[in-house]
Amino acid sequence: SQQGEEDPQALSIQEGENATMNCSYKTSINNLQWYRQNSGRGLVHLILIRSNEREKHSGRLRVTLDTSKKSSSLLITASRAADTASYFCATDAQASNTGKLIFGQGTTLQVKP
Amino acid sequence: SAVISQKPSRDICQRGTSLTIQCQVDSQVTMMFWYRQQPGQSLTLIATANQGSEATYESGFVIDKFPISRPNLTFSTLTVSNMSPEDSSIYLCSVVGGEAYEQYFGPGTRLTVT
Numbered sequence: 001s002q003q004g005e006e007d008p009q010a011l012s013i014q015e016g017e018n019a020t021m022n023c024s025y026k027t028s029i030n031n032l033q034w035y036r037q038n039s040g041r042g043l044v045h046l047i048l049i050r051s052n053e054r055e056k057h058s059g060r061l062r063v064t065l066d067t068s069k070k071s072s073s074l075l076i077t078a079s080r081a082a083d084t085a086s087y088f089c090a091t092d093a094q095a096s097n098t099g100k101l102i103f104g105q106g107t108t109l110q111v112k113p
Numbered sequence: 114s115a116v117i118s119q120k121p122s123r124d125i126c127q128r129g130t131s132l133t134i135q136c137q138v139d140s141q142v143t144m145m146f147w148y149r150q151q152p153g154q155s156l157t158l159i160a161t162a163n164q165g166s167e168a169t170y171e172s173g174f175v176i177d178k179f180p181i182s183r184p185n186l187t188f189s190t191l192t193v194s195n196m197s198p199e200d201s202s203i204y205l206c207s208v209v210g211g212e213a214y215e216q217y218f219g220p221g222t223r224l225t226v227t
Binding site: 043 | 114150155157158215216218220221223
């Protein structure tokens with residue numbers, strides 16, 4: 001079964017606006033990773049945030065993690081048409097340390113030019 | 114980050130046949146995985162490909178249907194056997210790398226079974 005739930009399932013914004021996607025998970029984790037997938041291709045690794053971190057930045061991306069609420073958010077600032085893609089969060093299981101990832105359902109983002 | 118390639122990138126196969134997907138990594142990695150992404154869905158882990166031993170399968174996936182080989186630390190294959198239209202999916206391999214155990218994915222193999 002899926003560990004994560006993401007919302008919204010779909011998001012449509014204008015170029016230049018910010019996009020926020022949320023991810024919730026069920027069990028304790030070592031880290032949480034965000035990925036982008038364009039049109040059913042491979043996954044591009046965006047950012048990893050460790051369980052002892054609360055916020056992380058990479059370019060126009062900002063990720064937050066709240067382990068007490070078992071949730072994370074991905075903010076894309078000043079969005080571009082090229083950001084149009086599906087975004088997935090993925091968590092490992094803290095107890096296992098096996099590297100196995102459990103994925104959320106994903107958010108489909110459309111950025112209109 | 115690791116550079117991962119997969120072959121083929123896509124294929125259309127007839128039901129009852131088998132397809133072997135290759136995954137090649139540009140560096141030696143310990144952990145390698147195979148995932149399936151059914152149309153419009155998220156990713157589901159099929160198995161962990163162990164070097165020198167049998168793969169470890171997740172619930173709902175069996176070796177007879179998805180045999181996996183891992184002859185060395187840079188290469189693995191996944192075979193989808195006796196295919197049916199329900200096997201139409203994107204199949205992705207992934208490896209763990211980086212300082213914080215980031216997981217990187219190959220470009221995927223899009224399989225359509227008719």
